[in-house]
Structure formats: C-alpha cells, structure tokens
Amino acid sequence: MTAKKFFFGLLGLSLVGVALLFFIQQEKERDGHWPWPLNGRVINQSPFKVKVWDDQNGFYTIAAGERSSNRKDVDHAQEPTSQRWCKIGARTLIVNPDGSFANCPCYALGAGRACIRF
Incomplete structure (x- = not known):
C-alpha cells in the first residue's frame, strides 16, 4: 500500500x-434525545422488576429476566436492593441476580436528578 x-x-x-x-x-x-445506540439500556438478570425512568416516557419497569427496548432511552434505574437511583447515560446497565447493579457509573438522589459527586 x-x-x-x-x-x-x-x-x-x-x-x-x-x-x-x-x-x-x-x-x-x-x-x-440521543438516538440508539447512544441511549441507556438495562439488562435485568435478577428475579426483581426494575423501575426505570426517562424524560420522554416517564416511569416504567423492566421485568425480571428482560432487557429494555432499543426504542426507549433509559436515563435512570432504581436498584431493587437499595432503592438508589442510578444515572445511566449512554451505557448498558447490568442488574445482578441478587438485584444489585453491576456497573452503575454514578448514583443520583432521584429519577431525573444529576449524579452525586463526592
């Protein structure tokens, strides 16, 4: 060449x-909103439903053993074990079998809120 x-x-x-x-x-x-593939996603590997929020669709849940759709951008997810809200961004969040989050980039005080930085 x-x-x-x-x-x-x-x-x-x-x-x-x-x-x-x-x-x-x-x-x-x-x-x-960022288009797919730059939107947030959730892969729920737990037996719990996961409450999620995005600023376009509001609150909804991801059923146990399911994953979020490419058509919806998940902005925040609530950890089933601690009830803390995770701000996802343009990432894929994994929910462990015990209901904890495997890879939350940062936690927020609530759905639609900014990350808590210490």
Whole structure:
C-alpha cells in the first residue's frame, strides 16, 4: 500500500466519521434525545422488576429476566436492593441476580436528578 492510498483512505474514513457525528447530533437536536445506540439500556438478570425512568416516557419497569427496548432511552434505574437511583447515560446497565447493579457509573438522589459527586 502506498502512502498516497493510505492517506486518502484515512481521509475518507475521517469524513465518514464526521458525517456520522453530524447525523447523530442532528438527531439529538431534533427531539432532545440521543438516538440508539447512544441511549441507556438495562439488562435485568435478577428475579426483581426494575423501575426505570426517562424524560420522554416517564416511569416504567423492566421485568425480571428482560432487557429494555432499543426504542426507549433509559436515563435512570432504581436498584431493587437499595432503592438508589442510578444515572445511566449512554451505557448498558447490568442488574445482578441478587438485584444489585453491576456497573452503575454514578448514583443520583432521584429519577431525573444529576449524579452525586463526592
């Protein structure tokens, strides 16, 4: 591969990346929500239902052993064991079989609230 082909290939990939970023940002500005795959998701591996919240659909639950839909953006989830609210962001949250969260990035004082930072 010549340096010229490498350069133009890298330039082409960069342009595709910028176009994709622009498309995603436009989608967010249109309705105020990040589109899939940048939305929050929940995989519930516990026997408990998990209460979740998003600013578009409000409160709803993810049944035991189920996962959230790609069509809904989960913003916060309530840990079944402690009742604490986890702010998910653009991540996938795993609910352990005992009802605790495996990978909560940060906890909030309630649904729709910002993370608590100490």
